[in-house]
Amino acid sequence: MTPVPVSELVTRAERWAADRPDTLACQVGGRAPRSASYGEMARSVEETAAALALGGVRPGMRTVLLVRPGVELGVLVLSLLRLGAVPVMVDPGLPYAAVRRCLERAAPEAFIGVPLAQAARLALGWARRTSRVVITVGPRRFWPGSTLDALRTAARDLTPDPRAATPGPTPAPRTTARGAVPGLPAPEPGDLALIAYTSGSTGPPKGVPLRHRHLTAQLDLLAGLELIRAGAPVLSTFIPFALGAAALGATAVLPDLDPRRPLRFDPAALAADIRRYRVSTLFAAPALLDRLARHCVARGLVLDSLETVAVAGAPLPLPTLDRVRACVPGAARVLSVYGATECLPVAAIEGAELVAAHAAHRGAGTCLGPPLPGVEVRVIGVTDGPIARWAGNLTVPPGTVGEFVVSSPAVSDPYLEDPRATALARIPDGDRVWHRMGDLGRLDEHGRLWFAGRKSERVRAPDGDLYTDHVETLLAGVPGARRVALVGAGPRPVLVVEPEPGFRRDLVRAGILAEAARHPRTAGLREVLFHRRFPVDARHNSKIRRDVLAAWAARRSRGGSR
Numbered sequence: 050m051t052p053v054p055v056s057e058l059v060t061r062a063e064r065w066a067a068d069r070p071d072t073l074a075c076q077v078g079g080r081a082p083r084s085a086s087y088g089e090m091a092r093s094v095e096e097t098a099a100a101l102a103l104g105g106v107r108p109g110m111r112t113v114l115l116v117r118p119g120v121e122l123g124v125l126v127l128s129l130l131r132l133g134a135v136p137v138m139v140d141p142g143l144p145y146a147a148v149r150r151c152l153e154r155a156a157p158e159a160f161i162g163v164p165l166a167q168a169a170r171l172a173l174g175w176a177r178r179t180s181r182v183v184i185t186v187g188p189r190r191f192w193p194g195s196t197l198d199a200l201r202t203a204a205r206d207l208t209p210d211p212r213a214a215t216p217g218p219t220p221a222p223r224t225t226a227r228g229a230v231p232g233l234p235a236p237e238p239g240d241l242a243l244i245a246y247t248s249g250s251t252g253p254p255k256g257v258p259l260r261h262r263h264l265t266a267q268l269d270l271l272a273g274l275e276l277i278r279a280g281a282p283v284l285s286t287f288i289p290f291a292l293g294a295a296a297l298g299a300t301a302v303l304p305d306l307d308p309r310r311p312l313r314f315d316p317a318a319l320a321a322d323i324r325r326y327r328v329s330t331l332f333a334a335p336a337l338l339d340r341l342a343r344h345c346v347a348r349g350l351v352l353d354s355l356e357t358v359a360v361a362g363a364p365l366p367l368p369t370l371d372r373v374r375a376c377v378p379g380a381a382r383v384l385s386v387y388g389a390t391e392c393l394p395v396a397a398i399e400g401a402e403l404v405a406a407h408a409a410h411r412g413a414g415t416c417l418g419p420p421l422p423g424v425e426v427r428v429i430g431v432t433d434g435p436i437a438r439w440a441g442n443l444t445v446p447p448g449t450v451g452e453f454v455v456s457s458p459a460v461s462d463p464y465l466e467d468p469r470a471t472a473l474a475r476i477p478d479g480d481r482v483w484h485r486m487g488d489l490g491r492l493d494e495h496g497r498l499w500f501a502g503r504k505s506e507r508v509r510a511p512d513g514d515l516y517t518d519h520v521e522t523l524l525a526g527v528p529g530a531r532r533v534a535l536v537g538a539g540p541r542p543v544l545v546v547e548p549e550p551g552f553r554r555d556l557v558r559a560g561i562l563a564e565a566a567r568h569p570r571t572a573g574l575r576e577v578l579f580h581r582r583f584p585v586d587a588r589h590n591s592k593i594r595r596d597v598l599a600a601w602a603a604r605r606s607r608g609g610s611r
């Protein structure tokens with residue numbers, strides 16, 4: 050294997066390929082199963098990197114990648130990182146205009162995509178102005194550029210087959226992908242590795258540049274959580290995590306799931322994949338997990354291979370946790386992992402501790418656990434403006450609700466082409482920087498974080514601010530209410546209920562108001578609206594778009610129809 054200090058993600062995956070070439074790196078589930086071993090993936094990455102280089106992809110080149118989840122996507126990401134090119138990872142489920150906006154800021158020079166993505170590039174103007182290298186994964190039609198297949202064939206023709214050249218036990222060194230672009234330096238830890246985006250649940254998604262050292266720090270922090278065992282099958286409903294699994298020596302099981310509409314998966318098929326491939330670690334967002342767990346609980350199904358279930362992306366509601374625990378073996382860990390695109394992961398908590406913490410502190414929000422080793426979290430007073438530099442008096446007294454700020458080796462670079470958002474999210478502090486999470490909460494006497502809600506979603510009621518997670522956790526589990534969201538219709542706090550099918554709304558409303566009346570924090574809440582299906586973020590389908598819901602509630606309650 051090449052000893053160049055390419056991305057840690059790649060070098061680690063390559064190390065696995067050298068040590069255990071026959072271990073499965075990737076298993077595609079669903080109706081058209083396909084798999085690839087670490088050895089096969091490594092060979093494919095080498096060939097594909099050479100093909101991409103031949104197609105004009107260069108180190109440092111920002112490259113949009115719009116390819117369906119599968120072995121090919123994994124190979125392409127690893128190949129780009131190996132070349133030192135910079136994948137631009139935009140969420141395909143965003144509205145078209147939002148995708149265009151994301152890509153305009155990233156100004157990618159290369160565009161690799163399936164035919165549908167290529168058509169969108171032309172018709173919807175996705176990176177159309179900037180992308181001069183165009184590679185189609187699949188058949189090319191009326192758009193310019195090359196196909197990946199043709200480039201692979203050409204690269205193969207240029208690369209001598211070592212087995213043909215030197216028969217015998219010691220094969221000649223193969224021309225590597227880096228060899229295909231001679232004279233170009235290997236990426237360093239400080240080089241840009243990829244551009245991710247925030248999920249856009251509180252506004253337009255922001256571009257997050259991650260350097261190779263940030264990815265390494267993420268991998269190390271994740272490794273500390275002991276979620277993944279080498280050789281063990283891991284299924285992540287969030288595809289980029291599946292790539293991390295490859296660096297940790299696991300087998301990434303890719304479910305049959307449309308990343309444009311992740312919540313519309315077939316729970317029976319997902320449960321079947323988990324059982325069939327003996328998945329031991331499952332990563333999922335809360336709403337997806339809830340859907341899977343409901344399916345299993347209704348059928349008395351236990352997913353007996355699961356050892357760990359990791360949940361991330363939004364608070365883990367207790368009713369969801371209960372359902373999950375009912376369909377995994379008693380010894381399985383359920384772990385809620387807290388973090389953000391700009392600094393992942395930050396904290397984690399085991400399900401059993403979460404249940405105990407909630408029982409002892411009802412209405413205190415969601416316990417996120419202590420910060421991970423190497424991650425420092427402080428709580429500062431709530432302000433909506435920028436903070437020019439760190440000062441000791443920014444922090445609030447212990448136990449007080451404020452905004453979480455984080456310092457860790459995984460904290461990304463400033464946002465892409467967005468100085469305003471950067472000024473609002475960063476506090477310089479000598480040679481380090483604090484990332485403002487935009488999340489409110491407090492630190493308890495055990496050093497654990499408690500999430501109270503997003504800063505931008507707090508409700509400025511006349512009697513004082515109300516925090517969404519303080520209120521919603523108290524009302525979770527009221528019969529007939531699938532989810533409850535607190536929003537402000539102007540200054541008026543309104544409870545919006547997403548009902549379970551088959552319940553009478555007047556009874557659900559009565560149940561919500563009765564539960565609210567039992568707690569001082571919610572006793573004053575009187576207004577209840579029903580919304581059939583909450584608007585949610587494109588990536589996890591789990592973060593409630595309370596800004597959208599608030600505008601809807603304001604219109605609705607003005608109109609008087611409740």
Ligand SMILES: Nc1ncnc2c1ncn2[C@@H]1O[C@H](COP(=O)(O)OP(=O)(O)OP(=O)(O)O)[C@@H](O)[C@H]1O
Pocket residue numbers: 247248249250251252253254255360361362363364365385386387388389390391415417486487488500503592
């Ligand atoms: N375990 C968790 N518990 C509670 N909230 C979580 C958890 N994990 C993630 N979150 C929420 O997700 C946020 C990070 O999400 P992400 O980076 O995907 O983008 P976003 O902040 O939602 O997007 P935008 O900034 O564009 O609105 C955190 O700040 C937090 O609010």
